[in-house]
Amino acid sequence: MHTFKIDCQLHYRVIQMTEFVFQFEVAEHPWQTLIHESFQFKPDLAFEQYERDAGLNRLIRVNAPEGDLSVSYTAKVQTHIPERNTSLKECEIKDLPSDTLFYLAPSRFCESDLIDTMVTNTFAELPKGYSRVQAICDWIHDNIIYQSGSSDSTTTARDILVNRAGVCRDFAHLGIAICRALNIPARFVFGYMPFYQAQPDFHAIFEVYLENQWMLFDATRMGPIDQFVRVGTGLDAKDVPFATVYGEIELISMSPVIELV
Amino acid sequence: MHTFKIDCQLHYRVIQMTEFVFQFEVAEHPWQTLIHESFQFKPDLAFEQYERDAGLNRLIRVNAPEGDLSVSYTAKVQTHIPERNTSLKECEIKDLPSDTLFYLAPSRFCESDLIDTMVTNTFAELPKGYSRVQAICDWIHDNIIYQSGSSDSTTTARDILVNRAGVCRDFAHLGIAICRALNIPARFVFGYMPFYQAQPDFHAIFEVYLENQWMLFDATRMGPIDQFVRVGTGLDAKDVPFATVYGEIELISMSPVIELV
Amino acid sequence: MHTFKIDCQLHYRVIQMTEFVFQFEVAEHPWQTLIHESFQFKPDLAFEQYERDAGLNRLIRVNAPEGDLSVSYTAKVQTHIPERNTSLKECEIKDLPSDTLFYLAPSRFCESDLIDTMVTNTFAELPKGYSRVQAICDWIHDNIIYQSGSSDSTTTARDILVNRAGVCRDFAHLGIAICRALNIPARFVFGYMPFYQAQPDFHAIFEVYLENQWMLFDATRMGPIDQFVRVGTGLDAKDVPFATVYGEIELISMSPVIELV
Amino acid sequence: MHTFKIDCQLHYRVIQMTEFVFQFEVAEHPWQTLIHESFQFKPDLAFEQYERDAGLNRLIRVNAPEGDLSVSYTAKVQTHIPERNTSLKECEIKDLPSDTLFYLAPSRFCESDLIDTMVTNTFAELPKGYSRVQAICDWIHDNIIYQSGSSDSTTTARDILVNRAGVCRDFAHLGIAICRALNIPARFVFGYMPFYQAQPDFHAIFEVYLENQWMLFDATRMGPIDQFVRVGTGLDAKDVPFATVYGEIELISMSPVIELV
Structure with a gap:
């Protein structure tokens, strides 16, 4: 069992009003427990959260105007990935x-x-x-x-x-x-x-x-x-890009930091 | 609104024990109402029915031994596909x-x-x-x-x-x-x-x-x-083949008949 | 029958000593008569002329040092392409x-x-x-x-x-x-x-x-x-590029002018 | 230096009058000396021999009517491929x-x-x-x-x-x-x-x-x-097929035998 702190910073320059679909939030999955998370857009924009596959994929949509867009996501998560069982068989x-x-x-x-x-x-x-x-x-x-x-x-x-x-x-x-x-x-x-x-x-x-x-x-x-x-x-x-971008933008920087606590 | 009778007959020769996944059953979908359906394998085999996407895709698995395999599916279904609206816009x-x-x-x-x-x-x-x-x-x-x-x-x-x-x-x-x-x-x-x-x-x-x-x-x-x-x-x-076949077979005939009642 | 003046100017910046193979000279071909031609490299470099396919393809090789390379080719040529015969058959x-x-x-x-x-x-x-x-x-x-x-x-x-x-x-x-x-x-x-x-x-x-x-x-x-x-x-x-370049260069300009005399 | 006997037998069934271009004759090349060669079509057909690349590629064309076509080519050739020189350099x-x-x-x-x-x-x-x-x-x-x-x-x-x-x-x-x-x-x-x-x-x-x-x-x-x-x-x-076939045929057998004498 491990505990991680995640600090993911994305920074874009939006050339023209652009729809983004982000997927950077940790999944709901039996092998991990989300202790805390938060995210923030700068500027402060209205967004929509939705999921696919019963929480296995969590997405955030946001429509960003021309100008800078920063995304900050922090989370604390505990993982408990099963030990590797090297004797597992393939199924018929x-x-x-x-x-x-x-x-x-x-x-x-x-x-x-x-x-x-x-x-x-x-x-x-x-x-x-x-x-x-x-x-x-x-x-x-x-x-x-x-x-x-x-x-x-x-x-x-x-x-x-x-x-x-x-x-x-x-x-x-x-x-x-x-x-x-x-x-x-x-x-x-x-x-x-x-x-x-x-x-x-x-x-x-x-x-x-x-x-x-x-x-x-x-x-x-x-x-x-x-x-x-x-x-x-x-x-x-193609199913799980961290960002799908429908518009003209420039990615200034991305820094998805994860640290073992 | 239309009512249809469907009579779908599939006939295979199975060379070696083969797993089939069939998708010939009419979907659960707001545009159609299933009045009646039945299907039958010959020989009479154990099968499993399951669905994906909340009934939008209904599947049947069966493991067939060497020999002939016949599949007979009949259904009666009413459709009510909305009238074509040729002035619909594309969404942003x-x-x-x-x-x-x-x-x-x-x-x-x-x-x-x-x-x-x-x-x-x-x-x-x-x-x-x-x-x-x-x-x-x-x-x-x-x-x-x-x-x-x-x-x-x-x-x-x-x-x-x-x-x-x-x-x-x-x-x-x-x-x-x-x-x-x-x-x-x-x-x-x-x-x-x-x-x-x-x-x-x-x-x-x-x-x-x-x-x-x-x-x-x-x-x-x-x-x-x-x-x-x-x-x-x-x-x-690739998502919706009428039959996915994991084994060696020969398709003898297929006859998916649909008739307006 | 037409007479043409050709004036082809190519200008490169050579980043590193580079071998060029040029093909800009008019071909020896029954449909055209070369009246006069001349070309010049600047700087004045040793070059090699050779041909493939009995003059149908005429090539010039030159090894150019770092710096500017200009190629100037002028020619006067008479063409006598047969009149189009629109009743020609395909051969067996x-x-x-x-x-x-x-x-x-x-x-x-x-x-x-x-x-x-x-x-x-x-x-x-x-x-x-x-x-x-x-x-x-x-x-x-x-x-x-x-x-x-x-x-x-x-x-x-x-x-x-x-x-x-x-x-x-x-x-x-x-x-x-x-x-x-x-x-x-x-x-x-x-x-x-x-x-x-x-x-x-x-x-x-x-x-x-x-x-x-x-x-x-x-x-x-x-x-x-x-x-x-x-x-x-x-x-x-791929058989007849006007320039094949084995090295790092920049094409500054090209101007293959042809004028009816 | 080696001496070889070549005995190449090709047998086709021609469904419909077909043009063949064969390339089975040994090349004219400094590394090999042709001592003797002969070939024969059955039935006995008119053919044309031609070459490309100054004898490096020798070809035979024949137009074969419906029915069987046998090609028999025999040759005796001496080869003198240079010894391998494993210290050769690549050229600039x-x-x-x-x-x-x-x-x-x-x-x-x-x-x-x-x-x-x-x-x-x-x-x-x-x-x-x-x-x-x-x-x-x-x-x-x-x-x-x-x-x-x-x-x-x-x-x-x-x-x-x-x-x-x-x-x-x-x-x-x-x-x-x-x-x-x-x-x-x-x-x-x-x-x-x-x-x-x-x-x-x-x-x-x-x-x-x-x-x-x-x-x-x-x-x-x-x-x-x-x-x-x-x-x-x-x-x-694509440049040197042993047979290019413009028509409908069946290759019955091919046996390109080469033996060291």
Whole structure:
């Protein structure tokens, strides 16, 4: 069990009246308890809060006028991510809960339907279960370079196999695509993680359904996975951007700081 | 208001024990009232029914052993699709209900993020509202040929712009992708429709959020849109296949008949 | 018969010692007679002239040190492009000269092997011959918008079908790809053309082998095709760039002026 | 120095009058001396022989009527491929002979312009020269599985990076694309090679320009590279197919046998 303080500061210059949808609030999820949170817009704007998926994704809409926009979010949250159980088995399709089947299909950035040849040759023969998903993460870690700026907002898992470089969202997309191609439910998870050595930033990992539970995996090895605070959960990055911006803006700075208390 | 009898017969040969997820039951939706329905598997198999999205998508899972599998679904349903209101406006983003925002993002088969140049040049200058969505449908109808077998399960909206041929799902995907690129919420709708002149088959169309309601559009012009019975609603075809098959099977025949009573 | 004066000025800033391969000299070709030409580099650099394809492509290599590089090329050339014969037939494959067969295959920017569905549906049934190639040009003109900056150096014919916008090289690539998919030899032609109303620029068109001759086609309709002065001929744009630059430079200005004398 | 007997038998069923262009004759090339060759069509058909690139590519055209078509080619050839010089350097662009520059550009199946990120990260820092090209071959051998049927006639180098499986032409395409992205001239070579253990088949490898010579490389490691008999040389596979078929046929059998005398 860990307790974290989150202090997320976003600063924009809005060129023209712009609608923002933010997702930076920690999720309602059994693995974490929200002790306190607050956020503030400067200027003080009317906003709307709403959620998708029974609180798993919490969003805030705001319509910001021309000028500066600052967003300040602070939270205190306790996490209790289950210990890793490395002996978990993969489910037969027939044994998968129905609500996990949705995470077997391809999605915009995880074209699991287009990477069959690679997946079959590389992973189909491995013993099924936790160790196979770990082997997928190891393969990604060994074959894909983490490189800021090497991908953009349209880069897909298939592109990452070509480029062999990407950032955390790309590592997650590739892991998800490979798992789905093997009929293992997998989904994108977005949140805060204290990095060993890097600028504060949001982090993206993925989770996989094994035996009777979802389990987090992070092919980037950038930080302690048991210290991950969940914000968003979706099919891929397009479901859970920290900010969707419908208008012309400039991102001046972002600083999503998370500290172990 | 119309009343329909649906008689959907599917027949498979199962080569090896296979998990099926079927979606052929009519949806729970304000525009249709289910008077009666029943379905039957032959052989008589244990199955599980579940739903997604509050009844909007109803699914049936069944694990079928080697041998023949027949599925028989009959239903009687009354539809009351609102009359077309051709003066509906497009919403500004800020005026869109929050639960429609999800349908602005790209999806596996509707890469709205990759067709900007085409969409901007062709549709950005048109007057906003119902007539613009109708213009999109007209453009698709005039530029894309309906041709059985011209696409497959991985064909996307972008591919359809290249191939200039497709089937109903492709027409719907392209309509959706164009709408989303214009910031108009759009989603895939799957169901039964009595065709003027064609073999009985499932049909795919799309719906678009205008002013204060979803409205159905069908760029194929294959049948009377007010006689559409909804089965599934999703981001694109991958969300609502009539059958997802995890195993080796052969589809012997399918006959989704719908008749106006 | 026309006589032209060409005055092509290129100006670069070379950041680091850079190898250039230029192709701006008018080609040796039966349809044009070179009366006079001269070129000059500033600073005065050693260069190498060479050709490919028996003078059809004439190239100049120069290794330029850091600093400014100016290239000045002037020429006087008489053209005598055959009058358009609109009754030319397409050749059966068996009647094509062997040296035209090379221009039936796909190339980097003309993926004639990937656009079969579109080509078959749109052009396969048209009467063969000049009129079919003209129909291809008309289709491109009607469906693709000429738009500066809408494409880049990796844009292919297939991309143009998606984007529905491009510049002259893209119009040519699409024309070539469609012709090749129909088993009509087609190749990329690059040169000078006096535009009706536009900044001086190089121009790219294509030529097609009909009956017993190559014939120029220009889907852009940007200028008088009988006033085209050929510089390069190749499979596609990658074969005949006006400048290939192996190093870090900045293009300060280019002004390829052509005037009817 | 090796002497080889080649016995290449092709057998087709021609459904409809079909034009064939064959390339199975050994090339005129300084590394090999043709002692004797003969070929025969059954039925006995009129044919045309022609060449491209000064004998480097020798082709035979024949128009075959409906029915069976057999092609029998036998040759005796002596090869004297230079010994491998593993200390060869890469040329600076400025030192490359002009006729090698053509092999720096991307081609249909070798999109060297689309794999920059991967190439830069993986190979840019390696010491230049023979050893770097060998490292490219080793990387391909270690990362790509040789798998019959895993690719088709439209598969490109970029696809191979995704699929991580291919046949000899794909291995060659990837090697070529990587070399070109590093500004090393590289081209596709097609011919006969006695395999250690496999069915007789044509083989595809690539050659790279180092210091003052072309040198053969084979990332498949399927046979002795000094026992390669050259048939075709081109930008990629589309330039040198053993048979281009313009019509409807069935390939009954092919047996390109090569034996060391």
